[in-house]
Amino acid sequence: xxxxxxxxxxxxxxxxxxxxxxxxxxxxxxxxxxxxxxxxxxxxxxxxxxxxxxxxxxxxxxxxxxxxxxxxxxxxxxxxxxxxxxxxxxxxxxxxxxxxxxxxxxxxxxxxxxxxxxxxxxxxxxxxxx
Amino acid sequence: xxxxxxxxxxxxxxxxxxxxxxxxxxxxxxxxxxxxxxxxxxxxxxxxxxxxxxxxxxxxxxxxxxxxxxxxxxxxxxxxxxxxxxxxxxxxxxxxxxxxxxxxxxxxxxxxxxxxxxxxxxxxxxxxxxxxxxxxxxxxxxxxxxxxxxxxxxxxxxxxxxxxxxxxxxxx
Numbered sequence: 200x201x202x203x204x205x206x207x208x209x210x211x212x213x214x215x216x217x218x219x220x221x222x223x224x225x226x227x228x229x230x231x232x233x234x235x236x237x238x239x240x241x242x243x244x245x246x247x248x249x250x251x252x253x254x255x256x257x258x259x260x261x262x263x264x265x266x267x268x269x270x271x272x273x274x275x276x277x278x279x280x281x282x283x284x285x286x287x288x289x290x291x292x293x294x295x296x297x298x299x300x301x302x303x304x305x306x307x308x309x310x311x312x313x314x315x316x317x318x319x320x321x322x323x324x325x326x327x328x329x
Numbered sequence: 330x331x332x333x334x335x336x337x338x339x340x341x342x343x344x345x346x347x348x349x350x351x352x353x354x355x356x357x358x359x360x361x362x363x364x365x366x367x368x369x370x371x372x373x374x375x376x377x378x379x380x381x382x383x384x385x386x387x388x389x390x391x392x393x394x395x396x397x398x399x400x401x402x403x404x405x406x407x408x409x410x411x412x413x414x415x416x417x418x419x420x421x422x423x424x425x426x427x428x429x430x431x432x433x434x435x436x437x438x439x440x441x442x443x444x445x446x447x448x449x450x451x452x453x454x455x456x457x458x459x460x461x462x463x464x465x466x467x468x469x470x471x472x473x474x475x476x477x478x479x480x481x482x483x484x485x486x487x488x489x490x491x492x493x494x495x496x497x498x499x500x501x
Contacts, residue, residue: 200334202341202381206444211378213440214349215371217433222356224429230361230407234368237399238352241375244391252382254452259463262384263472266464269394270479274486276399280406281490287409 208249215242229286229293233279240272341381348374361407369400386461 201207215238222235244265251261287293347370354367376391468476 200338202338205449207345208378208382209444210441211345211348213437213444215352215375217437217440218349218352218356220436221429221433224432225356225426228361230403231356231364233406234355234364234403237368237395238355238371241372241395245375245378248379248382248384248387254449256452257467258383259467262387262464263467263475265379265387266390266468267475267479269390270483273394273398274483276402277486277490278493280402281493283406284409285493285496293409 205249205253208245208252212242212246212249215239215245227294227296229279229283233276237272237276240268240275244268340377344374344377344381346374347371348378362404365400365403365407368403369396372396372400386464 219235219237219239219242222238223232226232226235247261247264247268251258251264255261283293286298290298292298349371351367351370351372351374355364355371356367358364358367372391372395376388376395379388379391
């Protein structure tokens with residue numbers, strides 16, 4: 200009976216965590232990173248519930264903790280989406296590669312000559328709507 | 330083992346598969362809308378696993394908060410910056426891929442071996458009260474401070490979201 204075994208839930212939660220970390224590393228958009236962070240939080244909640252069910256002497260504690268994790272996830276999503284909205288109004292794009300205003304680069308030089316990244320660089324954001 | 334047990338076990342496997350493959354769909358697809366769809370499927374699977382862990386309340390809360398609130402907000406965020414032809418995310422095979430795949434594979438192997446080797450001590454069970462009554466009592470008596478803090482955090486984040494969105498556009 201795999202459904203009555205603690206290790207099954209732990210492995211599923213670990214898979215969710217790893218999938219989320221992979222998404223955060225590899226995604227190229229703010230929304231994708233945000234969703235991957237949500238997957239990590241869901242895996243953490245599943246872990247708490249599994250330990251709560253099988254190991255905790257008081258079964259209500261893990262449920263309280265998981266509820267708090269859900270609240271934090273909701274707050275994080277609200278803040279993240281509002282950031283995306285603000286960034287879009289400022290720069291007219293939400294592509295993270297084009298948001299390089301703080302990156303150290305001299306306009307006369309060829310882009311990418313002085314740092315390790317070989318990512319294609321967009322034009323300076325905000326120039327086109329003056 | 331009766332037929333009902335076998336059926337329950339099959340449902341459990343279905344929820345596990347929904348969780349894992351929903352997560353994989355969420356990180357591997359190029360269409361951003363499918364990303365939210367995959368995350369929603371994974372959250373639904375987690376809600377089913379919560380039900381198997383004995384808490385119908387948390388399962389319902391998972392569906393309500395994650396599927397009902399977070400996914401809708403994410404879809405709204407996707408629809409802001411893109412016309413529908415541009416919703417696909419470019420360059421998903423980035424240069425991080427060669428690092429991300431082996432790192433994640435090594436991490437899952439390590440975690441799996443750690444889970445397999447650990448001997449969990451059995452718990453002296455006094456009474457196991459999974460009921461909603463016990464959760465509410467804990468939430469309002471013993472963990473009242475955490476409850477208040479999470480309420481304040483949600484309030485602050487909502488106000489902060491409104492402030493961030495309504496900030497004046499920089500004339501450039």
